[in-house]
Amino acid sequence: MDFRRDQGLGTRNLIKRLLIANRGEIAVRIIRACREAGIESVAAYSDADERAVHVLAADRAVHLGPAPATDSYLSVRKIIEAARTSGADAIHPGYGFLSENPALAGACAQAGLTFVGPPADVIAKMGSKIGARRLMERAGVPVVPGVTPSDQSDAGIVSAIESVGLPALVKPSSGGGGKGMRAIRALDEAWEAVAAARREALASFGDGTLYVERLVQRPRHVEIQIFADAEGHAVHLFERECSVQRRHQKIIEESPSVAVTPALRARMGEAAVAAARAAGYRNAGTVEFLLEGTGDDAGFYFLEMNTRLQVEHPVTEAVAGVDIVRAQLDVAGGASLPWTQETLVQRGHAIEARVYAEDPANDFLPQAGQILLYREPSGPGVRVDSGITGGSEVTVHYDPLLAKVVAFAESRDAAIARAAAALREYPILGIRTNVAFLGAILAHPSFRAGEISTAFVDERIDELVGADGIPPEVEAAARAYRPRDTTAVDVPTPGPFGHARPEGRAYSAPPDPWTALTGWGR
Amino acid sequence: MGPVMAGDPNVTEISPGEMLLDRDGRRTRVFVAVDGDVRWVFVDGRTYRFEEVRGGGSKRFEGVRRGSGAHGGSLSAPMPATVLRIQTSPGAVVKKGETLLVLEAMKMELPLRAPQDGTIAAVHCSEGQLVQPGVSLVEFTEQ
Numbered sequence: 001m002d003f004r005r006d007q008g009l010g011t012r013n014l015i016k017r018l019l020i021a022n023r024g025e026i027a028v029r030i031i032r033a034c035r036e037a038g039i040e041s042v043a044a045y046s047d048a049d050e051r052a053v054h055v056l057a058a059d060r061a062v063h064l065g066p067a068p069a070t071d072s073y074l075s076v077r078k079i080i081e082a083a084r085t086s087g088a089d090a091i092h093p094g095y096g097f098l099s100e101n102p103a104l105a106g107a108c109a110q111a112g113l114t115f116v117g118p119p120a121d122v123i124a125k126m127g128s129k130i131g132a133r134r135l136m137e138r139a140g141v142p143v144v145p146g147v148t149p150s151d152q153s154d155a156g157i158v159s160a161i162e163s164v165g166l167p168a169l170v171k172p173s174s175g176g177g178g179k180g181m182r183a184i185r186a187l188d189e190a191w192e193a194v195a196a197a198r199r200e201a202l203a204s205f206g207d208g209t210l211y212v213e214r215l216v217q218r219p220r221h222v223e224i225q226i227f228a229d230a231e232g233h234a235v236h237l238f239e240r241e242c243s244v245q246r247r248h249q250k251i252i253e254e255s256p257s258v259a260v261t262p263a264l265r266a267r268m269g270e271a272a273v274a275a276a277r278a279a280g281y282r283n284a285g286t287v288e289f290l291l292e293g294t295g296d297d298a299g300f301y302f303l304e305m306n307t308r309l310q311v312e313h314p315v316t317e318a319v320a321g322v323d324i325v326r327a328q329l330d331v332a333g334g335a336s337l338p339w340t341q342e343t344l345v346q347r348g349h350a351i352e353a354r355v356y357a358e359d360p361a362n363d364f365l366p367q368a369g370q371i372l373l374y375r376e377p378s379g380p381g382v383r384v385d386s387g388i389t390g391g392s393e394v395t396v397h398y399d400p401l402l403a404k405v406v407a408f409a410e411s412r413d414a415a416i417a418r419a420a421a422a423l424r425e426y427p428i429l430g431i432r433t434n435v436a437f438l439g440a441i442l443a444h445p446s447f448r449a450g451e452i453s454t455a456f457v458d459e460r461i462d463e464l465v466g467a468d469g470i471p472p473e474v475e476a477a478a479r480a481y482r483p484r485d486t487t488a489v490d491v492p493t494p495g496p497f498g499h500a501r502p503e504g505r506a507y508s509a510p511p512d513p514w515t516a517l518t519g520w521g522r
Numbered sequence: 523m524g525p526v527m528a529g530d531p532n533v534t535e536i537s538p539g540e541m542l543l544d545r546d547g548r549r550t551r552v553f554v555a556v557d558g559d560v561r562w563v564f565v566d567g568r569t570y571r572f573e574e575v576r577g578g579g580s581k582r583f584e585g586v587r588r589g590s591g592a593h594g595g596s597l598s599a600p601m602p603a604t605v606l607r608i609q610t611s612p613g614a615v616v617k618k619g620e621t622l623l624v625l626e627a628m629k630m631e632l633p634l635r636a637p638q639d640g641t642i643a644a645v646h647c648s649e650g651q652l653v654q655p656g657v658s659l660v661e662f663t664e665q
Contacts, residue, residue: 069629179629192621196631199606204629365600366628372555372562373539396602396627420567427564429539429555432571439567470570473543473550478561478572480533481541481554 015039015090015114015333019083020058021104022094023073024387025403026309027054030092033325034059042086044079046072048395053387062086067397073097074206080107090114090332096399099308100127100174101205116332118282118307126279126305129173129211136302139278141271144290144301146213157194160212162187167217170194172201173209180204181248183215216301218453219290221245222257223306224272225316227327228281233337236269237320238346240286240312243452244441246364251434251457252441253312254351255319258412258450259294268300275305284328286310311354311404314383318350318408349415350408353423353438355386357400360437360465366400369393372430377422381408381415384422394431402433412450416442440464596658597634603627605651610660614642622660625653640664 017040020027027043031054034041043058048067055061062082064072072078074097083091091108093099099117106120117123126132130148137143149160161168161184170193172180180200182193194210202208220243228234241257242250260268272287288303313324327338357367374390386403388394394402405426407419420442423435441447441464446456457464532544533552543550553564559574603625610622616636623634643661647653 200629200631203626362600365632366630368602368627370557372557373553373564375540375553398628400628424567425551426567427553427569429553429562429564429569430557433569436568471565473545474552474563474565474570475572477533477541477543477552477554477565478563478570481556481561483556 015116015329017042017060017086017088018090018092018116018329019044019062019079019086019088020054020092020094021073021079021082022092022097022099023049023052023054023398024401025385026094026311026387028057028387029385030094030325031057033323033329036323037326037329039329042082042088044073044082046397048393048397053389053392060086067395069097069397073398076101076103076107079104080111080113083108083111083113088113090116090329092116092328093308095306095308095311100306102127114332116283116328117309118285119280122279122281123307126307127174128209129171129304132279132305133302135278136275139274141275141278141302142300144213144216144303146211149210149212152209154191154194154198157210157212158187158190161190161194164212164214167215169213169215170197171211171213172197172205172207173211174201174205174207216290216292218455219243219292220257220259220294220452221250221288221303221454222260222268222291222300223286223288223310224268225310225313225324226272226276226281226285226287227324227331227337227339228276228283228285229331229337230282230334231336233340234273234276234281235337235339235341235344236272237316237322237324237344239265239268240310240315241452242312243454244447244456245454246457250312250354251438252351252353252447253315254349254412254415255315256346256349257291259291259298261294261296263296264298264300271300271302275302279305281305281307283331284309284313284324311401312352314385314404314406315350315352318383318406319346319348320344321347348408348410349412350406351412351415351419351442352404352406353419353442354401354434355403355405355426355428355438356434357394357402357431358434359432360434362432364434366396367394367432368396369431371428373427374429375425375427376403377405377425379418379422381418382406382422383408384426388428402428405438413448416448437464440466597622597637597660597662598658599625599634599653599655600632601627601655603632603653605647605649605653605659606631608645608647608649610642610645612642612644616640616642623647634659636662638664 018034019042020030031041041058043055043061044064045055046064046067064078091113098104102120102124105115105123108115133143147160147164149156167185170182180197182197184190184193198208222239222241224239225237239257239260240253240255242253244252275287286306289300290303292299317324358364371388371392376384383406388402405422407415409415409418423439534542536542539554541552543552555562561572563570606624606626608623618636618638620636621633625632641663643663645660647659
């Protein structure tokens with residue numbers, strides 16, 4: 001007897017056991033959806049993630065291999081093998097890793113596994129920026145001015161940069177997320193930038209093909225969430241404004257966008273649905289646009305199509321009142337779209353802030369180490385999707401995204417205030433993070449006024465990463481604090497909380513997190 | 523609940539690592555974690571890192587950020603990383619800003635650049651090597 005039949009949604013869902021080919025917060029997010037859908041979840045993990053949050057959260061867990069992603073989360077062979085040994089009948093790729101690699105979707109089809117995403121040929125088509133651009137042009141979707149160099153040598157790319165004109169953008173033809181992308185403002189930087197972009201493209205996506213386009217200056221980055229099923233239904237779930245970014249890595253996302261009017265939203269939504277139809281799309285996807293100007297007459301250009309679940313999907317879930325991951329599982333399992341365009345309504349305002357293990361004061365260098373103390377904020381309209389907890393090791397092997405704080409409220413001002421208040425109650429100790437930097441963005445008058453573009457962070461970096469003085473009470477607290485384990489004599493009488501045992505290693509004077517990392521020593 | 527902080531009756535620990543600071547009746551929640559000589563403190567959305575100075579018994583805020591800058595004529599990795607490429611050799615005369623090494627961590631390339639004009643005295647790493655932060659990779663003589 002299939003107990004999922006009693007749960008309304010997903011009555012036609014054929015998925016019984018789902019392997020999640022990912023880690024961190026997104027794996028945890030997908031495991032939650034599995035719980036609700038009555039699907040058994042299988043976590044996949046590398047040596048570095050044996051005790052990671054996503055592994056402990058899943059119903060089952062399969063070991064993939066060594067810590068480097070190429071030997072674990074990026075290995076199609078190992079992922080398919082893990083699905084076989086765990087008896088999974090479907091694979092959700094999450095975002096990053098193999099999510100936009102047609103090889104995984106193709107291998108799933110061959111192995112008779114359901115891939116939660118579009119078919120391999122659609123991923124391949126949209127994964128090539130050159131091919132996607134041509135397809136969009138034919139479908140009547142506006143595109144960014146650019147060239148597609150057929151000569152892929154360094155010299156060929158540099159001459160393409162010259163013909164497109166400066167400033168130009170060089171990016172990997174496969175993949176996304178800002179990896180390997182380089183803005184070129186002067187020709188003498190071009191050679192080094194092209195070589196670096198190609199190496200990063202190879203390292204991240206296993207494909208060094210580069211694409212050159214004109215850099216539209218001070219645009220907004222506005223994307224449309226789309227969703228399509230196997231029966232030919234396709235809808236959009238409104239926009240997400242993702243202009244607050246640094247080096248093409250998104251930091252804050254929100255919906256609705258202050259720059260988008262109802263008429264513009266309708267035009268962009270129609271273009272996104274046209275793009276989905278032209279691509280033969282299935283499941284959840286995102287059409288990214290560059291927006292020039294604001295209001296009814298603003299221009300927008302197709303940037304790329306992300307053929308996967310997006311990091312910032314919770315923003316859409318909040319304003320549209322939907323569960324995108326659940327819908328992904330249902331549609332992949334054979335159900336038709338749970339919504340029509342007419343039933344979808346955008347309501348209130350949602351803001352997501354991405355918490356990274358990085359040091360804003362030190363050029364945003366990624367950080368590694370052990371989380372010594374961790375406490376998540378909560379409250380009405382506050383959602384935290386995270387992949388860490390107290391005692392977790394943040395390693396250098398993977399993306400430094402730790403968590404996402406999503407605030408939902410009736411207005412933009414209220415959502416900003418809610419997100420800011422949540423961040424003020426989010427201690428993550430033992431490693432440097434960008435939490436204070438996120439707070440500085442949310443507090444900035446220009447952000448509050450909605451005056452944002454993709455240049456917002458770069459143009460105000462000194463204001464956002466100011467040197468902080470140390471309030472005297474902070475220093476006093478640091479000096480006064482006596483860890484109970486190590487200096488028990490200093491603790492007079494145990495209070496009502498005096499018998500609580502410290503968790504993890506926070507109170508037993510652990511070794512320096514740098515030296516605690518094994519395998520690095522020399 | 524009684525105060526558990528030595529020396530400050532206005533600080534009350536309410537759970538491991540979590541304290542209430544009372545200043546004239548206005549309370550602030552403070553989180554502290556200890557890691558050897560390092561103390562991490564979180565107050566109102568900001569994180570502070572203190573390092574204990576040995577001998578004096580007092581704690582100071584880490585004023586100088588550990589970066590990819592020069593420390594006494596040597597360059598080191600800002601974090602655990604893999605040496606991707608070495609673009610210099612002992613005896614090389616380099617210009618300020620010139621890339622000497624390219625490190626890789628978290629799938630990102632991190633160039634180590636010459637902090638000023640100078641000469642390379644020694645290179646203490648090889649390509650493909652995993653390196654620790656703070657360990658000298660390149661010795662550098664200013665001009």
